[in-house]
Amino acid sequence: MLIKLAILLTHPVQYFAPVFRELAQQPNLQLKVFFGCNHGVIPSEDPNFGVVFQWDCQPTAGFEHEFLSHNSLEDLKGLRGIRLATKAFNTISSYQPDAILIFAYSPTFITASTLLLYLAGYKLMLRAETTDEALSRSYIKDKIRQLFLSFYYRQFTHFFPIGTNSINHYLRMGVDKSRMTLAHYAIDIEFFQKQVDFWLPQRGALRANAGIGKQDHVLIYCGKMFPPKNPLIISDALENLSPLEKEKTWFIAVGDGELREEFERRIKVQLDERAIFVGFKNQLKLGQYYAMADTLILPSQSGETWGLVVNEALQFGLRVIVSDKVGCAKDLITDVKHGWIFSCSNFFELAKIISQEIMQTKLKNRELESLPNPSKLATNVYVQLIA
Structure with missing residues (x-):
């Protein structure tokens, strides 16, 4: 039986590409990745680096993909993000996936797309950089965030926390541990x-x-x-x-x-x-x-x-x-x-x-250790939850 998987994220990220390539090679799995924009594939300005760059490691090679726009990352926020979410919903629906893996819960483009896909009855899974420790928040802001995310997470059938902090975050938001599978954030x-x-x-x-x-x-x-x-x-x-x-x-x-x-x-x-x-x-x-x-x-x-x-x-x-x-x-x-x-x-x-x-x-000699291939690890944990 062929399973069709759609993946939705804001833009190409070099660290995700090996996972997508591994998924694309899985038997009985048809994969298509939908990007909100092409930031990083064409010369793009990173506001924090302060330079214009273009990734040199082919972050879209080896798997079927589609760019939903050629806008900037800023255009994925606010009302423009909502308008693009409508296009994302229509495009992904035309693909007729059996499941959708969503990377992140923001900006507005991702949030609105998720809501539309959920209302249409699609099976949704979440892999996001979730943590409660990366930023300090006031008591009121933390409670508002907790209420929003507790509601938002109800749209997903399964979660892929990236590490210990991520697991603790989901638990605090009321997600049962049986609905989580650890997928460590990793490099190629x-x-x-x-x-x-x-x-x-x-x-x-x-x-x-x-x-x-x-x-x-x-x-x-x-x-x-x-x-x-x-x-x-x-x-x-x-x-x-x-x-x-x-x-x-x-x-x-x-x-x-x-x-x-x-x-x-x-x-x-x-x-x-x-x-x-x-x-x-x-x-x-x-x-x-x-x-x-x-x-x-x-x-x-x-x-x-x-x-x-x-x-x-x-x-x-x-x-x-x-x-x-x-x-x-x-x-x-x-x-x-x-x-x-x-x-x-x-x-x-x-x-x-x-x-x-x-x-x-003065005392040590550095020795390299062999590390497991994160692409294969991530592929295993994603694939087992799709069917």
Whole structure:
């Protein structure tokens, strides 16, 4: 029996593509992905990076898909989002799916599309970046959100939480655990393994060309440079290192955003020429910087529902330092073998951890661990609930 599955989401996301490709190869399953817009496939501006970019990893290759519009992400909100939801409903209905997997519960385009599809009697499943810990809310706002989501979730037959925080969120919203199947947020292991295989053998040469000594410790920050990511706390932590520790510390920053200028200035006050800021880099160019590094720092203070750079860094054999506001912390940072968790506002704690890592650099040799293919894991948990 052939099962027809429709997937609805706002725009192509590079991390979802391997899951969709795996689903498209499943026997007895016909898949079609419906995107609200083509952000990221064509040159698009990211307001937080502050740059125009286009993904270089083919986020729509290998599966049947359709763009419902060629609008911007902003056009998926408000009244324009509602109008596009009507088109989404009609287009998906014409496809006549047996089930619909929806990625996210916002913006308006997704919310309205979900309501229309539910009223038409379709079997709906939800995979969203749900958490109660990424943002701080007032008591009143939290209660309003809880009432809305408790009602909204009644439209779905099954849920795919992305991690521990996500499970706890659904439980708090009244979703029974029997209606959940864990589908960890993951990267394209095969895509990044090619970079691991190419760049890691060049680690020594890359570091030597940059002037990095064999016993020096290289910290890396990879992401948007704006307030929710809390990057400036790193400079506060470095200020509390001893002069000897600073002499052995390098810092690589990959990314851009509104705090770029201040972030770079403050880090260079502490590390001088040992601070390397390379700007925004696309997926195919990330590997060389991970290969040069020893430890990733992700100090987010809000909005970090998961933190996929942690997955990327772990695949390159790095240890990671994450704040307690990073969604993946409870799932991926299970012991000091993988890294540490610190309070997002405590730069003294962060400095202490960095000091420990600098000391251990002299004693350890990094070893890569084989990680399960997240595409296959996600495929298994999605497929078993469709029929």
